[in-house]
Amino acid sequence: MSTLLRAEGVGKTYARREKEKRRGIGVLRDVDLGVRGGEVTALVGPSGAGKTTLLHILGLLTPPDSGRVCVGHGADEVDTTGLGDRALADLRRARLGFVFQSYNLLPQHSALRNVLLPYAGRAAEGAERARALLERVGLAERAGHLPGELSGGEQQRVALARALINDPRVLLADEPTGNLDTCNEETLLGLFRELADEGRAVVLVTHNPAVSAVADTVYRVDAGALVPERSAA
Numbered sequence: 596m597s598t599l600l601r602a603e604g605v606g607k608t609y610a611r612r613e614k615e616k617r618r619g620i621g622v623l624r625d626v627d628l629g630v631r632g633g634e635v636t637a638l639v640g641p642s643g644a645g646k647t648t649l650l651h652i653l654g655l656l657t658p659p660d661s662g663r664v665c666v667g668h669g670a671d672e673v674d675t676t677g678l679g680d681r682a683l684a685d686l687r688r689a690r691l692g693f694v695f696q697s698y699n700l701l702p703q704h705s706a707l708r709n710v711l712l713p714y715a716g717r718a719a720e721g722a723e724r725a726r727a728l729l730e731r732v733g734l735a736e737r738a739g740h741l742p743g744e745l746s747g748g749e750q751q752r753v754a755l756a757r758a759l760i761n762d763p764r765v766l767l768a769d770e771p772t773g774n775l776d777t778c779n780e781e782t783l784l785g786l787f788r789e790l791a792d793e794g795r796a797v798v799l800v801t802h803n804p805a806v807s808a809v810a811d812t813v814y815r816v817d818a819g820a821l822v823p824e825r826s827a828a
């Protein structure tokens with residue numbers, strides 16, 4: 596399967612680490628990573644190792660200080676270096692789905708409206724699609740509920756449905772099972788597998804061994820570097 600998202604030589608240091616930057620210590624150093632369609636890739640590693648930072652860079656939410664991120668494959672590939680906010684937002688919306696660790700749902704909108712927020716197509720089709728996605732994540736009955744009326748795990752699944760509304764080739768999710776019981780976790784892991792089997796690249800940041808166990812490829816983020824732990828055959 597083709598590589599759908601690539602990081603090349605990516606480095607990142609936050610401003611408060613200015614002194615460390617001068618000494619060449621960053622959150623991420625010279626990270627190369629390619630994620631392929633058809634595969635689930637897990638990023639594991641200790642707390643504070645830089646997993647979320649890497650996911651945000653891959654999701655075009657945070658620019659790297661060095662290196663580059665390329666989205667797409669072959670003639671469709673876009674090098675995102677130097678793109679403005681508008682172009683990045685368009686690329687994100689068209690090609691990437693992102694599930695935030697803290698879900699980022701809008702509290703005043705129903706689950707259905709939250710799922711529809713990034714939808715770029717026709718409204719009528721969108722509502723149908725959003726309902727189908729809520730059903731896919733097991734929340735068909737909750738479409739009209741506000742986030743505040745849903746459990747943490749349910750909100751997380753609404754966020755997943757929202758990430759899928761534009762049918763992205765790449766899905767990035769930060770601790771997607773963080774709030775789920777074992778039964779919901781199994782369902783969600785099955786769903787990630789299905790999404791990968793549909794040809795998508797699925798990238799999960801996780802502390803959960805059950806999640807890394809179902810991944811095709813596992814990388815450990817440690818001391819700013821990416822160490823392959825298990826590769827797809």
Ligand SMILES: Nc1ncnc2c1ncn2[C@@H]1O[C@H](COP(=O)(O)OP(=O)(O)OP(=O)(O)O)[C@@H](O)[C@H]1O
Pocket residue numbers: 609610611622640641642643644645646647648649816
């Ligand atoms: N916006 C920011 N400003 C300054 N420092 C930051 C910022 N975001 C993250 N950091 C720091 O960068 C390091 C890596 O953070 P990151 O959230 O990427 O780690 P993580 O591996 O995802 O951790 P966890 O597993 O606990 O979520 C941490 O030391 C964190 O404090």
